[in-house]
Amino acid sequence: MDEETEGSDYVPVGQRLRAAREEKGLSLDDLASETRIPHRHLESLELGEWDKLPAPTYSIGFAKSYAGAVGLDRGEVGEQLRTEMGGGYRNDSSTVEHFEPIDPARTMPKWLVLGAIVAIALVVLLFTWLRNSSLEEDTGTPVNSVAEAPANLPPQAAAPVAANPTGPVVLTAVEPAWIEVKDGDRTLFAGILDTGKTFPIPADAAAPTLKAGKPEALRVNVGDAVAPPVGPAGQVASNVSLKPADLMRAGPQAAAQPQPQNAVAQ
Template sequence: MRARIDISEIESETKIRAKYLRALENEEWNLLPGPTYVKTFLRTYAEALGLDAKLLVEEYKLRHERLSDHELARPIGPTRATSGGRGRGPTPPVLPRSYLVAGVLLALCVVIFILSRVGGKDHKSSSTPATAGTPATTTTAARTTAKPAATTKRKAKPASKLIRLKIVPTGTVYACLAAKGQPGARINGATLTPSTPPKTFKSSRFRLVLGNENAELRVNGKRKAFPKDAVTTSGVFVQITKKGLSALPKALRPGCTG
């Protein structure tokens, strides 16, 4: 929503159906095919938005992923094959599945209880003022203080260096577009009309030539006006970078065969 990206645009880019994308946004996991699909969808969706995919998947695992029914139903310990032969002892009884499920749930409750107690102690230790006579408290406080810094660094990593450019024709217009690091023209001298479906291009820098002003530029979802010095009687010549839009020098204008 902050980037003003429509859900249908993400659906086209990631090949994930819109209803699944909405389910991810609303955390309606029961509407998704299964945990494996959820993690795959989360990773693909995050990469499309320039977020930390690994961090989102790890958070989903910690908050929502549970043992599968197959793992809960699997018997504990090896089973012996029965045989009609003489001289063999009786087959050991197998515990009912409900007992196994109850045992696993009880073990999980115990683990959660222990972790909550340990976490409470760590929190209390970190909130106590450090003194020279309490080195253990100082170490815990230092470790607790350093942890958010590492988390902040990991979240700052996905700052995208790419620009999302969309050219929306408002009339008939000639267009020639080149992108940095991508061979050939992205739009090779094509004539665009309002009926032409607009495409989204990604790069760190664009060089654009238009035959006239019959087009709107949307950079990262925001509408941008042409620089005054980029509009001439022979056309519009624009250079697009993360710093903004500027007039494209004649020596840098792309050549298109169309």
């Protein structure tokens, strides 16, 4: 301590604060309500119990708020308290002046903040997964599996039958067409295929079949070859086999006749 603190007339900062408070007729509860500093910290300031206070920067901020509430000089009280606490924790005075610390016990724990962020992220991911799953159940095929095809497609016409048709089977809508594609009990697609959209038959489909409300609105490709129509115009085609060999073998007349894997509803 300096000479002033060693003199017999020296009054500790806690006693000065208490005397000023009592002179104004205020209780510690009144000050706690006005300054929003916990009662226990105000009491520790008056008694000089530094070990019961938070870090010096917080304690000095509390003392300056207390001083302002009871009419003492904030800066003088802050410097005196810093000296009494040892003067080993000095920050820029302007920073302390404008930052009135709050009770550390009231701050939200970091683990709680991080937990809230993780919980929100999990909710978003779960919502996205449920939405995509719902769309797949409605259409019977993964979302966005319907591809774009060139616009202004010509109506399907009979093409030369390839001896050994190879390549993927692709359905293309030359105009809006309702279709249902199944592989056994599994629905691969069900809904409207808009003009220019394509739907490739999955390579792992064992026995894919087609039901089309408007066969003439579809063009079916087996690799680079165009298959014959899957059914007569104006009639619903049902249980049409989408195996490459069956598609290339069937023609307008054959498609209208009942066949084991390529039957068209009359």
